[in-house]
Amino acid sequence: xxxxxxxxxxxxxxxxxxxxxxxxxxxxxxxxxxxxxxxxxxxxxxxxxxxxxxxxxxxxxxxxxxxxxxxxxxxxxxxxxxxxxxxxxxxxxxxxxxxxxxxxxxxxxxxxxxx
Amino acid sequence: xxxxxxxxxxxxxxxxxxxxxxxxxxxxxxxxxxxxxxxxxxxxxxxxxxxxxxxxxxxxxxxxxxxxxxxxxxxxxxxxxxxxxxxxxxxxxxxxxxxxxxxxxxxxxxxxxxx
Amino acid sequence: xxxxxxxxxxxxxxxxxxxxxxxxxxxxxxxxxxxxxxxxxxxxxxxxxxxxxxxxxxxxxxxxxxxxxxxxxxxxxxxxxxxxxxxxxxxxxxxxxxxxxxxxxxxxxxxxxxxxxxxxxxxxxxxxxxxxxxxxxxxxxxxxxxxxxxxxxxxx
Amino acid sequence: xxxxxxxxxxxxxxxxxxxxxxxxxxxxxxxxxxxxxxxxxxxxxxxxxxxxxxxxxxxxxxxxxxxxxxxxxxxxxxxxxxxxxxxxxxxxxxxxxxxxxxxxxxxxxxxxxxxxxxxxxxxxxxxxxxxxxxxxxxxxxxxxxxxxxxxxxxxx
Ligand SMILES: Nc1ncnc2c1ncn2[C@@H]1O[C@H](COP(=O)(O)OP(=O)(O)O)[C@@H](O)[C@H]1O
Ligand SMILES: Nc1ncnc2c1ncn2[C@@H]1O[C@H](COP(=O)(O)OP(=O)(O)O)[C@@H](O)[C@H]1O
Numbered sequence: 104x105x106x107x108x109x110x111x112x113x114x115x116x117x118x119x120x121x122x123x124x125x126x127x128x129x130x131x132x133x134x135x136x137x138x139x140x141x142x143x144x145x146x147x148x149x150x151x152x153x154x155x156x157x158x159x160x161x162x163x164x165x166x167x168x169x170x171x172x173x174x175x176x177x178x179x180x181x182x183x184x185x186x187x188x189x190x191x192x193x194x195x196x197x198x199x200x201x202x203x204x205x206x207x208x209x210x211x212x213x214x215x216x217x218x
Numbered sequence: 219x220x221x222x223x224x225x226x227x228x229x230x231x232x233x234x235x236x237x238x239x240x241x242x243x244x245x246x247x248x249x250x251x252x253x254x255x256x257x258x259x260x261x262x263x264x265x266x267x268x269x270x271x272x273x274x275x276x277x278x279x280x281x282x283x284x285x286x287x288x289x290x291x292x293x294x295x296x297x298x299x300x301x302x303x304x305x306x307x308x309x310x311x312x313x314x315x316x317x318x319x320x321x322x323x324x325x326x327x328x329x330x331x332x333x
Numbered sequence: 334x335x336x337x338x339x340x341x342x343x344x345x346x347x348x349x350x351x352x353x354x355x356x357x358x359x360x361x362x363x364x365x366x367x368x369x370x371x372x373x374x375x376x377x378x379x380x381x382x383x384x385x386x387x388x389x390x391x392x393x394x395x396x397x398x399x400x401x402x403x404x405x406x407x408x409x410x411x412x413x414x415x416x417x418x419x420x421x422x423x424x425x426x427x428x429x430x431x432x433x434x435x436x437x438x439x440x441x442x443x444x445x446x447x448x449x450x451x452x453x454x455x456x457x458x459x460x461x462x463x464x465x466x467x468x469x470x471x472x473x474x475x476x477x478x479x480x481x482x483x484x485x486x487x488x489x
Numbered sequence: 490x491x492x493x494x495x496x497x498x499x500x501x502x503x504x505x506x507x508x509x510x511x512x513x514x515x516x517x518x519x520x521x522x523x524x525x526x527x528x529x530x531x532x533x534x535x536x537x538x539x540x541x542x543x544x545x546x547x548x549x550x551x552x553x554x555x556x557x558x559x560x561x562x563x564x565x566x567x568x569x570x571x572x573x574x575x576x577x578x579x580x581x582x583x584x585x586x587x588x589x590x591x592x593x594x595x596x597x598x599x600x601x602x603x604x605x606x607x608x609x610x611x612x613x614x615x616x617x618x619x620x621x622x623x624x625x626x627x628x629x630x631x632x633x634x635x636x637x638x639x640x641x642x643x644x645x
Contacts, residue, residue, distance in 0.1 A: 190457075
């Protein structure tokens with residue numbers, strides 16, 4: 104598992120790679136939190152393009168960041184969800200609270216528009 | 219595991235795919251034997267290009283076919299050996315009894331020349 | 334919480350795994366089960382569903398059962414025809430109220446950012462999910478799924 | 490032939506596997522061990538060597554130990570620092586003369602087109618290979634290998 108973070112203007116983009124489970128989620132969470140806090144960002148895009156496996160630990164990660172950004176009146180979007188991820192996200196109600204886009208570009212545009 | 223057999227003039231070409239272990243070797247052996255017998259071929263090229271894993275069961279397969287073809291005064295060659303396979307084949311003395319080529323084309327040319 | 338597949342039961346093949354409650358072993362557990370189940374020739378989707386369900390159960394044993402202290406997780410996986418049966422068990426804290434634990438979004442550990450979706454995912458991805466637990470003694474999850482193109486085979 | 494990693498021994502992590510002597514389980518066994526060893530961050534070459542050695546030992550247990558009849562194969566794999574120790578054991582036929590069995594190209598089953606290279610491959614690919622066997626009771630192979638870039642860690 105690894106995390107790639109980059110910044111597009113005011114938006115933090117997090118690209119997740121590999122397996123997202125309970126073992127890997129802690130270090131991912133702290134990396135994302137650190138990047139958000141250090142940069143003072145209020146907008147986050149999470150890309151799942153390179154995720155090989157994800158269980159409900161990933162749901163916790165997504166909803167945890169969603170709460171944080173909501174408290175800060177920030178914006179957040181997800182992108183590049185493959186079909187097997189989609190099932191888990193739908194089941195957990197993530198689609199009801201967060202916008203999901205096919206591409207990172209569209210997610211970025213949305214989030215910038217909301218800010 | 220699967221086996222792909224094709225014929226180039228008088229030469230039977232066998233392309234191995236997947237994992238070559240004790241479990242898979244029996245069905246491979248019988249497919250190769252059937253193809254050799256039915257076609258009455260006296261020349262064999264084995265390609266390891268698509269092998270993901272091989273243990274000493276593969277050595278048994280190679281040396282078994284080598285013996286058969288030698289009895290028939292036929293010809294045989296191997297090709298597309300990756301580095302990890304190379305180690306096992308060298309260790310077992312396969313390089314001392316059988317010619318090995320980088321490409322199927324070269325292996326075919328050699329075998330046709332010998333016949 | 335201990336069970337054995339007796340050879341007299343009509344099981345075609347099985348594996349048993351045992352490992353300490355370390356989060357590093359979560360990926361080992363799901364990969365090992367998946368590579369065993371592969372002999373049934375499941376679709377990629379079925380395999381992902383099984384891996385996810387196993388990952389949920391093993392994670393629960395580690396964080397809820399043993400609360401991150403040392404303990405052993407045991408997995409037994411057997412196949413019969415096209416049906417795979419997996420039990421994941423721990424000798425940990427156990428569950429006081431199973432019907433509460435099974436509710437979607439219920440988690441006793443929101444502090445760990447758990448989503449409470451583990452049980453729901455197991456139920457949805459498998460044909461059958463059974464929970465046995467005794468507080469103070471441990472928990473056993475049984476997961477059953479029929480894979481491949483033989484729908485006549487029902488979980489036993 | 491049975492052994493336990495007692496928690497008092499300084500082992501960082503371990504797994505135990507148990508499965509019947511069916512050739513379908515050869516790939517399960519090597520994939521499971523490899524996915525466990527992956528936490529040491531071995532090179533692809535090291536992982537292939539470990540998988541191959543495990544495959545040889547498991548195959549031997551199935552065809553020579555149990556001679557293709559029913560029996561159980563047990564694997565224990567433990568890691569400490571950068572060193573992995575794997576034991577593969579069976580309760581099968583056992584080996585009369587270990588020094589003969591270890592000779593390159595020696596096989597008792599040329600009829601099965603065995604090459605007699607299994608032991609040599611295990612010795613070459615691992616840092617240490619030990620054989621214990623009692624005829625009629627079973628065989629235990631111990632394989633040790635230090636992986637990754639920490640050559641100061643020696644097999645214990
Ligand atoms: N093996 C277990 N041992 C003890 N408690 C468990 C176990 N598995 C589940 N639970 C309890 O059931 C609850 C719901 O589990 P689950 O749906 O997987 O959600 P989560 O793991 O996100 O909390 C857990 O929060 C925990 O209280
Ligand atoms: N687990 C075992 N039980 C009984 N005999 C064994 C076992 N492992 C190896 N042997 C004996 O040692 C011989 C050499 O083994 P090996 O070098 O792996 O070659 P091969 O498997 O090709 O015969 C075998 O032919 C067999 O007689």
